[in-house]
Amino acid sequence: MPLDNQKLLDVRSVDAPANSLPADGHGHVRDLETYKAMWKESVENPDKFFGEQARNLLVWNRDFDQVLHKSANFVDSPAWFLNGQLNAAVNCVDRHALADPNRIAIIYEADEPGEGYTLTYGELLKKVCQLAQLLISRGVKKGDVVTIYLPMVPEAVISMLAVARIGAIHSCVFAGFSPGALRDRILDADSRVVITIDQGLRAGKVIEAKKIVDDALESCPDVQTVVVVERTGKGGLIPGRDIKYGEAGKFKPYCPAVPVDSEHPLFLLYTSGSTGKPKGMQHSTAGYLLGAALTAKHVFGLTPGDIMFTAGDVGWITGHTYAVYGPLINGVTTVIFESTPVYPTHTRYWDIVDKHQVTQFYVAPTALRLLRKYGHEEIEKYSLKSLRTLGSVGEPIAEEVWEWYFHNVGRGRCTICDTYWLTESGSILGTSFPGVTPMKPGSCGYPFFGIKPVLINPTTGVEVDERPAEGVLAIANPWPSMARTIWGDYPRYQDTYLRPFPGHFFTGDGAAMDHENFIFVAGRMDDVVNVSGHRLSTAEIEASFLEGKLDNEPMIVESAVVGIEDELTGQAIVAFVVLEGWLKDKIAAGEHTVSDMSREAIQVVRKDIGPFAAPKKVFVVGDLPKTRSGKIMRRILRKIVSGETDQLGELSTLSNPQIIDDLISTVQNSA
Ligand code: ATP
Ligand code: MG
DSSP, X not given: OOOSHHHHHHSOOBOOOGGGSOSSOSOOOOSHHHHHHHHHHHHHOHHHHXXXXXXXXXXXXBOOSEEEEOOGXXXXXXXXXXXXXXXXXXXXXXXXXHHOTXXXXXXXXXXXXXXXXXXXXXXXXXXXXHHHHHHHHTTOOTTOEEXXXXXXXXXXXXXXXXXXXXXXXXXXXXXXXXXXXXXXXXXXXXXXXXXXXSOEEETTEEEOHHHHHHHHHTXXXXXXXXXXXXXXXXXXXXXXXXXXXXXXXXXXXOOOOOOEETTSEEEEEEOOXXXXXXXXXXXXXHHHHHHXXXXXXXXXXXXXXXXXXXXXXXTSHHIXXXXXXXXXXXXXXXXXXXXXXXXXXTTHHHHHHHHHTOSEEEEOHHHHHHHHTTOSHHHHTSOOTTOOEEEEESSOOOHHHHHHIIIIITTTOSEEEEEBOOGGGSSOSEEOOTTTSOBOTTOOOEEOTTOOEEEEOTTTOOBOOSSSEEEEEEESSOOTTSOOEETTOHHHHIIIIISSSTTXXXXXXXXXXXXXXXXXXXXXXXXXXXXXXXXXXXXXXXHHHHHOEETTEEOEEEEEEEEEEETTTEXXXXXXXXXXXXXXXXXXXXXXXXXXXXXXXXXXXXXXXXXXXXXXXXXXXXXXXXXXXXXXXXXXXXXXXXTOGGGOOOOTTBSOGGGHHHHHHHHHHHO
């Protein structure tokens, strides 16, 4: 995270615990030299490397004739595994169901603890086939887009796979989006079929999913079928259009899968919308599946009998690749978790880990920041011994949080995989390898196979060769699971990713690499602040706030930093901080004031990083604006601070719009 060269060199290196790699012969990378040799081959000879991997890890109806077709100078999206044919559902379900039908595929951990159930691979095959036939009976064909508006219930996985089984394309929309946001995604995808649920249940609260769908469909005249999962049994059906999911039970237990071409679209998925209007990324079948299979296996050290718990939603890419496709292709068990980390209490994750003997746990920093504030005592009551790898994804993870995760959850036994990737990449781009690569807190480690990360000077567009260095993070070569286009808008795809720095895929993120080539992602390019010639990442300043203490107690739960124009310094730093509960109590009791706290917070950064980094202003707020996938939306804060409150931009992806007025008045009142 630091952009300063000296600081980069000072980041401590922690050996990855050797026991986080299973002691079996499942072809995992076992030492650093092997990793380096495999990585080298993967970028120098992708045809050989990925050709072999694709034949080993995937099952094919027809072998491919060519591994990679790419444009000169990477100006177009690539095609992989040309003329091969396969089916995603067969890869995820059939082969395991036929070999070992009683193996557990899904552990459903329902909203209320104790109300879930498990599904074996044999049962999963039957359910996928039955729903596939129901969809066929409603006219769904190869190439049609089916919108899935479901929370984390097993039917979400079954729906994705049933759609893929018949060669249709799924488009999952996070079941928390408003009718308007859902409508836009249905129309953009020209989807005629929607799968939803009567009501969702989350943290004991009812989500009126079907009502939201009904509202959205008022302006989607082409939708002819709505399949409704019955979760609570409440709410009616619209005759002719709606059909109960349970009707699938009338179909026979097996139906053949439709083999599709390697490049046939498997799904569309919209990005989180942290920086603007979400983009509908289109992923291919073979390349995506290979990326999911290979990363899930190597990054998490998956081995038969493992139980992977990815606490991300199927509405986001993490849920697709690591709650559904990655674990299932590898034939392990995936935990599908319907609730939140704090329901019924804040130990819910640890209850799940011990109860199901989870081996891989994968979550976003936003949840870790939340759980860390509950302290150590209760978590110490849990064994957590089954865990081998702990993943983090979605935002940079601050050192304080990393240490907490490593020691309090992992007990020093687990590798922390800080995984850097994007909806567009389909699978992990940079990470630690369990038991193999050393870890540096704040770094997402080394590139995954086939990924050649480079730093580019944003002004000159030239690659920066020296190390340590910082710059724009770009990928210098095509990889199998990269998205092939923005649905319906290939020119926008080229303009966004391939044209900014010709010859490279542009990630939109800024990063540093140290002398050992560890990658430190600083955040969006916009999130690099330049104060009097010092380049600072907002993530670095945010990490510093977390270290702040008052009377030996942590002060700040989380924060967001933005750069604003400043006549004197070029840019100045403004921060928004959320205080720990005990400090809020003290303020309520009149023992501290908000302005004291804001002054204290400025001191924290001044002492930790230096006076030049001291924020010009710190606003104490109740909450930060976040996307529905839990990321801080700094662009909104930037607009509020610069007084452009009428230009907040696309807000449909904001999960907590109710806080905006408070943020605006906090900023205005302090002016
Ligand atoms: P949009 O593209 O619509 O603005 P988004 O970029 O937040 O939304 P995602 O594809 O969900 O949508 O997120 C990818 C981004 O998340 C990356 O570009 C990066 O900024 C951030 N990110 C993901 N993982 C990490 C990580 N391990 N460390 C730092 N940043 C990360
Ligand atoms: Mg993005």
